[in-house]
Amino acid sequence: MLIRVSAHLPQRVKRRPLYLSQNREIIEMAKRKSPNIPKEIDFTDEPRNNIYEKLIEYAVSQCDKFSLVWREDLGHKKEENEIAKKLEPYAISNIITTKWPGTEIFSGTANLSTYKLNPETAKILKIAKSLYQWEAPDFPEDLALYLKNGELWLGSVAHEQMGWLCTENIPEPQLKDILSFLYGNGIINKQYI
Numbered sequence: 001m002l003i004r005v006s007a008h009l010p011q012r013v014k015r016r017p018l019y020l021s022q023n024r025e026i027i028e029m030a031k032r033k034s035p036n037i038p039k040e041i042d043f044t045d046e047p048r049n050n051i052y053e054k055l056i057e058y059a060v061s062q063c064d065k066f067s068l069v070w071r072e073d074l075g076h077k078k079e080e081n082e083i084a085k086k087l088e089p090y091a092i093s094n095i096i097t098t099k100w101p102g103t104e105i106f107s108g109t110a111n112l113s114t115y116k117l118n119p120e121t122a123k124i125l126k127i128a129k130s131l132y133q134w135e136a137p138d139f140p141e142d143l144a145l146y147l148k149n150g151e152l153w154l155g156s157v158a159h160e161q162m163g164w165l166c167t168e169n170i171p172e173p174q175l176k177d178i179l180s181f182l183y184g185n186g187i188i189n190k191q192y193i
Helices: 024-031 049-062 078-090 119-125 172-184
Strands: 004-006 017-019 040-042 063-070 091-097 110-116 141-147 152-157 162-166
Touching (some): 049 063, 049 119, 049 141, 078 110, 162 172
Antiparallel strands (some): 004 017, 040 162, 063 110, 063 141, 152 162
8 A cells, every 4th residue: 555645845846746665765754753852862961870870770771782982191090990890891892083972082092992781781880970970080981872783872971061862763662761761850851751
């Protein structure tokens, strides 16, 4: 069965009907969750203490990896090295780069380390008591969490106190759950609920 959809085209172009079975872009538009939900939702407040811990616990059910940025140019403290030692058995990759979610540096490089996310590494992530505590020199920087398909789920730039949720690849039931949780704890605005 074909469903007719009229496309919005400039006036100088003659309108003609399009068929969903013939146009992938329109099919993808029709699948979008809601026109009110952008691809990324910025946090209006920092997830702290038990809210941060619950966010990490929820992430374990949705994501299978996370990344942290290690910048030697910003200095290391003993605590950071202890975290590195605890995370080493869960390392997936280490990449020398100038770019990671939310950041691009123009001098020097950083080590973007990706790790398995599971209940054991979640305990290590809970050493920090808030999302923006992941900042050098006390901690590695900019915690990011990735869905099982490799897409970014949550990103942060700690020194800018920026955090965001990527909604594009989150299935509808899970999206409603996480948005309700974030809104209920004052982390995002009501407009996304």
